[in-house]
Amino acid sequence: xxxxxxxxxxxxxxxxxxxxxxxxxxxxxxxxxxxxxxxxxxxxxxxxxxxxxxxxxxxxxxxxxxxxxxxxxxxxxxxxxxxxxxxxxxxxxxxxxxxxxxxxxxxxxxxxxxxxxxxxxxxxxxxxxxxxxxxxxxxxxxxxxxxxxxxxxxxxxxxxxxxxxxxxxxxxxxxxxxxxxxxxxxxxxxxxxxxxxxxxxxxxxxxxxxxxxxxxxxxxxxxxxxxxxxxxxxxxxxxxxxxxxxxxxxxxxxxxxxxxxxxxxxxxxxxxxxxxxxxxxxxxxxxxxxxxxxxxxxxxxxxxxxxxxxxxxxxxxxxxxxxxxxxxxxxxxxxxxxxxxxxxxxx
Ligand code: ADP
Ligand code: MG
Numbered sequence: 001x002x003x004x005x006x007x008x009x010x011x012x013x014x015x016x017x018x019x020x021x022x023x024x025x026x027x028x029x030x031x032x033x034x035x036x037x038x039x040x041x042x043x044x045x046x047x048x049x050x051x052x053x054x055x056x057x058x059x060x061x062x063x064x065x066x067x068x069x070x071x072x073x074x075x076x077x078x079x080x081x082x083x084x085x086x087x088x089x090x091x092x093x094x095x096x097x098x099x100x101x102x103x104x105x106x107x108x109x110x111x112x113x114x115x116x117x118x119x120x121x122x123x124x125x126x127x128x129x130x131x132x133x134x135x136x137x138x139x140x141x142x143x144x145x146x147x148x149x150x151x152x153x154x155x156x157x158x159x160x161x162x163x164x165x166x167x168x169x170x171x172x173x174x175x176x177x178x179x180x181x182x183x184x185x186x187x188x189x190x191x192x193x194x195x196x197x198x199x200x201x202x203x204x205x206x207x208x209x210x211x212x213x214x215x216x217x218x219x220x221x222x223x224x225x226x227x228x229x230x231x232x233x234x235x236x237x238x239x240x241x242x243x244x245x246x247x248x249x250x251x252x253x254x255x256x257x258x259x260x261x262x263x264x265x266x267x268x269x270x271x272x273x274x275x276x277x278x279x280x281x282x283x284x285x286x287x288x289x290x291x292x293x294x295x296x297x298x299x300x301x302x303x304x305x306x307x308x309x310x311x312x313x314x315x316x317x318x319x320x321x322x323x324x325x326x327x328x329x330x331x332x333x334x335x336x337x338x339x340x341x342x343x344x345x346x347x
C-alpha cells in the first residue's frame with residue numbers, strides 16, 4: 001500500500017474524496033458536505049450535549065501493521081465508549097487527522113485512506129453518529145488520529161463517576177484482558193504456543209485489541225438504573241479505583257469473579273502470573289456500573305434485552321481506603337501499575 005511518487009493526495013482532495021461521503025447532513029446536524037468553515041448542530045429540545053475526545057497515536061495505541069480499516073474503527077470506538085459510559089446517544093463527531101509528511105508513509109496512499117474511512121463508516125452506520133468536521137494536517141511525527149464525539153442525553157440525566165453509594169452493586173460488561181493478550185500476541189506471536197492457544201483464540205484476542213466494540217447498546221439499561229459509570233480503558237484495576245475514589249466508596253473484589261473470555265482463561269491456566277496484567281493491561285472498553293441493589297435484576301434483564309452481557313462483581317462499601325482485588329486465597333493482588341499511564345514516573 002506504499003504510495004508511488006506523486007500518488008499522495010493533498011488535504012483538499014483527501015477531505016473531498018474520503019471524508020465528505022461520511023458527512024452528516026440531516027435533522028439537527030448540518031455539515032455542509034465538509035465544504036464550509038464550521039458545522040451547525042441543533043440538539044433536540046430537552047437534550048444536553050455530552051462531549052468527549054480521545055486521540056490514538058501510531059505505536060502507542062495501534063501498530064503500523066494494523067489493517068487501516070481497524071485503525072479507523074478503533075479511533076471512533078474509543079470515543080463511542082466514552083459516550084456509552086455516560087449513557088449518551090451518539091450524535092456527531094469531528095476527526096482531526098495528522099498524516100506523516102513523508103509521502104512514502106503508507107497512510108498517505110489512497111488505498112490506505114479508503115480502508116481507514118471504511119472502518120469509520122462501518123461503526124458510524126452501526127452507531128448512528130455522523131461526521132460533521134475536523135482538520136487534516138501534515139506532521140513530522142507518527143500518524144495521529146484525534147476524534148471528538150458528541151452525544152445526546154436527556155437534560156438532567158447525568159451519570160458521574162462520583163454518583164455511586166455504599167451498598168450499590170458493581171456490574172461489568174463483557175470480558176477483561178483480551179486486548180492486552182491480543183497486543184502481546186501481535187508483538188510476540190510465539191506466545192500463542194506457550195499459552196496453548198489455537199488459531200481461533202489468537203484471532204479472537206487480536207480482534208479484541210484492534211476492533212473494540214463500544215457498549216452503546218447498554219444505554220437504556222444505564223439510564224434506567226445506574227448511579228455511576230466509567231469505561232474501562234486504562235486498565236480494570238485503575239478504572240475501578242477511579243470510580244471508587246470519585247464516589248468515596250471502597251470494595252473488595254475476588255479476581256475469580258471477573259469475567260474472562262475462554263481464550264483468556266486458557267492463557268491464564270498456562271501462565272497464572274498473567275492475572276495482574278489482564279486486570280491492568282487496558283484497552284478493554286467495557287463499562288463498569290454501580291447499580292442500587294434493588295435494581296440489580298432489572299438492570300441485568302434490560303442489558304440482556306440489548307444483547308450486552310453483564311456480570312455482577314461486588315458490593316461497594318463506605319470504607320474508602322479499601323479498594324482491593326484478591327486472588328483465590330484471599331491475598332491481595334500485587335500490581336506493578338494498575339493501569340496504563342502515558343507518563344510513568346521514572347524508575
Ligand atoms: P479551515 O481552513 O476553514 O479550517 P479546512 O480546510 O481545515 O478549513 O477544512 C475544510 C472543511 O473540511 C471544514 O468543514 C472541516 O471541518 C472539514 N474537514 C477538514 N478535515 C477533516 C477531517 N479530517 N474530517 C472531517 N472533516 C474535515
Ligand atoms: Mg482547518
